[in-house]
Amino acid sequence: MPAILCRLFKIKLNAFIKDLRENKIFGTVQAYVYTIEFQKRGFPHSHICLFMHSDNKLPTVEFIDPIISAEILEKVEEPELYSLVNEFMIHGPCGAQNMNCPCMMEKKYPSVVRLPFHLPNQQQIVYGEDDDIDDVLDKPFVAASKFWKRRKVGKAIDRIHSVSPNLGEAYFLRILLNKVKGPTSFDDIRTVNSQTYASFRDACFALGLLDDDKEYIDAIKEASHSGSDLSLSEDEVKNLTLFEIEQILLRNNPTLKKFTNMPYPNVKSVSSSNNRLIIEELDYDIPVIKNDFDRMFLALTNEQRNIFVNIMSVVKENKGGVFFVYGYGGTGKTFSWKTISAAIRSDGNIVLNVASSSIASLLLPDGRTAHSRFILPFELTEDSFCKINPNGKGKLGGPNDDKTIIDIPDDILINDPDDPIGLLIEFVYPSILERYSITNYFQERAILAPKNEVIQEINDRLLKKFPGDEVGYLSSDSICESEFFHYQFDANLYSSDILNGLKVSGLPNHKLVFKNWCSSNVTEKY
Known part of the structure; x- marks a missing residue:
């Protein structure tokens, strides 16, 4: 599901960028840059910066208001939603109009300070390019880590930058820094109820900051005691469980190897567990x-x-x-x-x-x-190759694996580059005007083509050779509404141009053209 959402988002983003640049909904765009971010629940959003032409700058409110606008829900019709939006999604007024606004401190706008942090012994060191490295490492502040202290002068809004859960201990340290008050060292922040834990993750669990699997663990233990057919050891159960988890992850591209704190199943104890292809191809009843x-x-x-x-x-x-x-x-x-x-x-x-x-x-x-x-390449060149292990059982053999020359008989080659279809018709249907009324003449020959467009062109060329007037028949250009019995039918979605332009395999085109003596003999054989 996340992959589908990301693809849909990228399609919409490309369409929006196209509207900005080609359709010029805001004016002429000279350049643009954007970044894609993912919210905590995995939904993407984009920040786009446009560099407008000097004639299409938007310097005043009057220019911007017709483009960007927002409406607050009606207080009478949606009182609950209106209250939530008014309380949590609207900022201001602030400044001189409202000194009690949360962003105002002591009648001033507080500054926003970004607070960096690091894992033990991973702090950044600043030094000059001419400094001696031994002198830098001997400085007292290199081995020390400063924990934040209360500001003595002024007030500010402090923010800790976000950290991905994939970073492991850095992610759990950030959780502790937001929850534990007044720590003075890394040991202090890992201490819960007078017990110092070995990792920040364990400290988070001890504080109840992470969801655990206690209910599931208790249920599995209960089943192991009451079940009569369960005869696996604890290590075997653990290994098989990890193996099943690995299979679920492999179906979605990641693997347990990406999680440094997770054990990996013993691949030798489970048949062919280290080969995703074998696992997938043996997964049938x-x-x-x-x-x-x-x-x-x-x-x-x-x-x-x-x-x-x-x-x-x-x-x-x-x-x-x-x-x-x-x-x-x-x-x-x-x-x-x-x-x-x-x-x-x-x-x-x-x-x-x-x-x-x-x-x-x-x-x-x-x-x-x-x-x-x-994994064959889509664009083939003389140097193209597929990613099949040359040392495997599928290795190709023979003297012509690299290059070879194939002799094609001259009598089946089309040597006319200007009119190849005309030459092909003359080769397959010689003396057609003298023999087109003979039924066996068409039963013994046919032209096969890879595309319907080519077939149509051949039929048109042949039809023009025959004497007589052409008679055209058109298909119905409307849709039977009985097929839309279960939902509303919108005829505007299916215009006559769209219906007439459809070329469906197994069905004739919108317009069929016939001549006497050749309507069935020619068209049915292609």
Whole structure:
């Protein structure tokens, strides 16, 4: 969830920056700089500084008010919220208008002082570039740490800078500095009820400043005494618990190794626990997969079963091999892959289902794209390579792993750079005007193209060659409201231009053009 929130925030931030720069909602922006901060609950916000053109400076209140405004809730309609906003979210007036404002001390604005702090023996030392390092280290203040004392002159608002919980002891020290009154040393601030604790974290626990797991610990202890099937030692329970925690963390990218105060599970006692890929690929229900395999195997055709037997024999003999299955769409290639995958996984083995596109990968069980699985680069060059360990079992072999030359027959090459589609049509459909009325002529040839746009261009070029007048048919440019039965239908969201421009796989385009004798023969074959 945090990752999704951050991505949505970045999308909105980019859109806002675009409005500032390109749409010029405040005027011409010459430069900008921003920083992103995360609040205590992890929600991001941004501070943006704009450097405006001299013609679009905002020097007066009259210029700023139309751009930045805020409204206070109605006191009558929302009395509780109004009271909270008025008490905690509104500052002022202060100064001469209100000397009793919290920001006023002795009828003056108090200064705000940032209070730095450090862990024991980690204080900053200031010295000149020409000072001798031994003389600097011998000075008395180097080994001493000063704790803050009450100001003797004047008053100020003191603030301790924030510290991330990932910094460990520094984070717990900051908590103690905000809670413990009048400490004079690090030992003093770690002392609770006359007991000096070894770490600031332990002192925080002793003071009750951190949430503990006492209730969960008591429940686990109670279950260990009452449960009849629990026969693990304390060390085994601890190791398995840490292992499960590690798996949860790994699914969200971090690991227990990042937490210096947390123990790490013994990877040797848990099979393959140090390999995230193996853990993920073995995380399936074998009985369910066996049932799926039995059901799919019975549904295989004779041709699919021959493919299954050939591939599985190589797998069981651990020989390895490369297989290419050719077939038109809808002939059951994906079903064959699913059956083979279920057969291997039902034996407790690992299958990596990959595809070249994200849509194709969704059709495979736990499928992923090859770029995602093998970390393939998206922009390929002569020096591109994937991050597969060359010393592993997947190492490619053979004399042509680097570079090789492939001879392509001249009769299948398109040698016309100016009109390649015209040359392709002439090659596949020779003498088409004399033979287009012969049915077998189109049954023996076809042109395959990777994109619908290319198919449309080929169809248009062929259609213009045939004699006769064109007849066009348009699709319906409205949506059936019955599909919106469960929620309100807004026709304004779906204009005619949008509907007419849709090009959906498996459906014809908005406009179809036909001619006599060629309407069915040409368009159905592409």
